[in-house]
Amino acid sequence: MPATEGPDAAVALMERADVHPGAIAAFVHSYRQLAAGETGLLAEADLEPVTELPRLADLDLDADAARGALARTAVVKLNGGLGTSMGMDRAKSLLPVRDDTTFLDVLARQVLALRAEYGVELPLLLMNSFRTQRDSLAALARYPDLPVDGLPLDFLQNREPKLRADDLQPVSWPVDPDLEWCPPGHGDIYTALVASGALDALLDRGYRHLFVSNSDNLGARPDPRLAAWFAGSGSPFAAEYCRRTAADRKGGHLARRRSDGQLVLRESAQTAPEDADAFADVDRHRYFNTNNLWLDLSALRDTLRDGDGVLDLPIIRNVKTVDPSDPSSPEVVQIETAMGSAIGVFPGASAIEVQRSRFVPVKTTADLLVVRSDAYRLSPDAELALDPSRTAAPLVDLSGPYKLVHDFDERFPAGSPSLVRCERLTVRGDWTFGRDVRVRGVAVVGEDGSSGTVPDGAELGEPAE
Numbered sequence: 001m002p003a004t005e006g007p008d009a010a011v012a013l014m015e016r017a018d019v020h021p022g023a024i025a026a027f028v029h030s031y032r033q034l035a036a037g038e039t040g041l042l043a044e045a046d047l048e049p050v051t052e053l054p055r056l057a058d059l060d061l062d063a064d065a066a067r068g069a070l071a072r073t074a075v076v077k078l079n080g081g082l083g084t085s086m087g088m089d090r091a092k093s094l095l096p097v098r099d100d101t102t103f104l105d106v107l108a109r110q111v112l113a114l115r116a117e118y119g120v121e122l123p124l125l126l127m128n129s130f131r132t133q134r135d136s137l138a139a140l141a142r143y144p145d146l147p148v149d150g151l152p153l154d155f156l157q158n159r160e161p162k163l164r165a166d167d168l169q170p171v172s173w174p175v176d177p178d179l180e181w182c183p184p185g186h187g188d189i190y191t192a193l194v195a196s197g198a199l200d201a202l203l204d205r206g207y208r209h210l211f212v213s214n215s216d217n218l219g220a221r222p223d224p225r226l227a228a229w230f231a232g233s234g235s236p237f238a239a240e241y242c243r244r245t246a247a248d249r250k251g252g253h254l255a256r257r258r259s260d261g262q263l264v265l266r267e268s269a270q271t272a273p274e275d276a277d278a279f280a281d282v283d284r285h286r287y288f289n290t291n292n293l294w295l296d297l298s299a300l301r302d303t304l305r306d307g308d309g310v311l312d313l314p315i316i317r318n319v320k321t322v323d324p325s326d327p328s329s330p331e332v333v334q335i336e337t338a339m340g341s342a343i344g345v346f347p348g349a350s351a352i353e354v355q356r357s358r359f360v361p362v363k364t365t366a367d368l369l370v371v372r373s374d375a376y377r378l379s380p381d382a383e384l385a386l387d388p389s390r391t392a393a394p395l396v397d398l399s400g401p402y403k404l405v406h407d408f409d410e411r412f413p414a415g416s417p418s419l420v421r422c423e424r425l426t427v428r429g430d431w432t433f434g435r436d437v438r439v440r441g442v443a444v445v446g447e448d449g450s451s452g453t454v455p456d457g458a459e460l461g462e463p464a465e
Contacts, residue, residue, distance in 0.1 A: 007031040010161045010170050017181075020195035022309040023158035027184065029310045030335045035168060040314035042266045044275040047255040049284050050263070053241060053353040059225045066224035069231035071120045072208040075222050076193075077107055077215040078186050078339075079136055080129035080157045084324065086365060087404030091132035093215040094139060095362070095405070097371055098378050103215055103362075104136060106382045108143045110221050113381035118224065123207070125198060126154040126215070127189055150205055155196035160184050162322055162332040171332050173322045180322070186214075186291075187313045187337025194304060203297050210295040212339065218371060218384045219360035220292050227294075229352065236299030237346040239265075240354045241287035252340065253285040254351055263351060264344040265289055269316060287351070289340045290359040303346065311345050313337040356392070357385060365408040366396040373416035387420050394422040394439075399448070401430045417454075422461065434458065 007028050014024050033040075083092030093103040111124045124146060128136055137154060140146055147153050159181045161170035173179050184191075189212065193199040202210070209230060213220035230238050241254050252267040271279040278284060304311065316336040323329040343349045360376075362368050370376070371384065375394050378384050386393060396419075402408045410432070417437035419425065424442045429450035436457045443461030445454060454460070 006035070010163065013161050013170050017159075019158060019160070020191075022191050022195050023160070023184070023188070025308065026158075026188070026191045026310050027160045027335070029312070030184070030315045030337065031163075031168070033315045034317060034333070034335055038315060040270045040316075041272050042255070042264065042270045043272060044278045046258055047264070047266065048258055050254045050256055050287060050351070053254075053287060053351050054229075056223070056225060056229075056240075056352055056354045056358075059229055061225045062228060065228040065232070067118045067120065069209070069227035070114065070118050070122055070222075070224055072206065072231070073120075073222070073227050074123040074125065074151075074202050074207045074210050075111060076125045076127055076189070076210055076212045078189065078212070079104075079126040079132055079154075079215040080183055080186075081216065082129075082131055083405070085363075085403075086368075086408075087406055091128075091136050091215075092362075093132075094135060095368065097218065097384070101378070102139065103218065104139050106218060106378070106384065107215060108140060108146055109382035112143065112145065113383075114222060114224070117381075121148050122222065123148040123151050123202075125152060127157050127192060128154045129157050129183060130159075148205075151201055152196070152198060155192060155198045157183050157188050157192050158195060160335065162320075162334055165319060165331040165333050168333065171322050171330055173329070176323070182334045183336075185316060185318075185336025186339045187311075187341065189339050190300065190304065190311050190342065191309070193300070194309065199297060199301060203301065208297060210297055210300075211293070212295065213290075213292045214361065216363070217291065217359060217361045219358045220290070221358075221383055223358070226352070226354075230294040233350055235294075235346075235348055235350040236296045236303070237343060237349040238294040239340060239343050239349075239351050240290045240292040240294075240358060241351050242290055242354060242356050242359050244282040244286055244288045246282060248288045249280040249282060251288040252338075253279070254287040254289065254343075255285060257344070262344055262347065263349050265338070265340050267316075267338065267341075270314065287353065290354065291340050292354070292358060293339060293342075299346065311342060313341050313345065360384060360393075364398075365402050365405060366398045368405075368408070369396055369398070369412070369416050370394060370419060373419035375419040375422070389420065394419045395424045397424075397426045399428050399430075402427065414456075417460075425460070 081092050115122050162182050164171045211222050318334040321329040322332045412433050414435035422439040425439050427445045429446035433454045434456035439460045441462035
């Protein structure tokens, strides 16, 4: 049903909540797309596959060029997620990776190590939400050398009202008014940089480029080779892409618009049913988005000014219930945008193929088990890398009892089993793992409805050849 009152009620609500005018303008722009029935669909007939990209593996590292590029680069990590799908009520980046070393520790130590190696400032800023800010900044207080004079250590993402699905008006939920609001997706970073003053502060301090990635992607280290490549490219915007495999058929892919040759990112939600097979064809559309981005800050400021503070990003219509934990609560629409879709906004935007090691997202407890295992090594400068004996990470599939972090930790009280020689581990039922368990080759533990304990020192699966 179309909105009966337009965005006026939502705008009034945002103004009373002191939401930045730029964020309100971005919301109104997205709202009008939603009310007009915009789908953001990208038809296969209008796209050309991208068959080749420059490769990070082929870049030569010129130390002087890298140092010069890093000297003008800042780092932003998206840190607004609470990890609610994993049962968390604080920043997911506070999860331990090794012993007491958290995701945030890894990010901070990577930046400090690069500063020491190249003799540059390399500021680190977090884009926090109201719910992640306090705990995250408290965790970073153990690194007194991390802040850079004149720059904030974080800035806040914006918020917008959740809209009733029936008439697109702001939902009312007196039981918990905080649930009436939602973030606008990570495409909000462009507006939030302006609204917070961080964009002007960075430019005033002489920084030219920005590297942006998710805080739960432990492979997204600020790579000096990429910094030098981007600085030399003259591009206003660049994104890192990996080669797709059969496991990546559902993820967004890179393409080129036939009408003007512009690179675009097409997500599954932007694909018509008749184009589903072409979307999933990993030989036709070869590259998926890592959400690791490089921005020219001056170009970003100019583009925002030309658009009256708004980037024309395609919207994502996210339908949920106002209380995610209560399926009987009213259905709402959250209007979101994706930051990677900005590749279609900047003329001259570019992309580069990177190795899979730069994409190590932790979205589930199965991902967490893998990065905590000996299949990965964490170097003294906090670079997370696969064990040299491996060419790919092991595949782990855990059943329902392991979904939430608390339940997961209870079932692995001695930590992750050894997965360095594991190809695939499937756990069905409810099993608690003992100490020094080793998995080799392909292993299946239990079946649906089963339960028990994997004893200390057990060896699972077929021995590796």
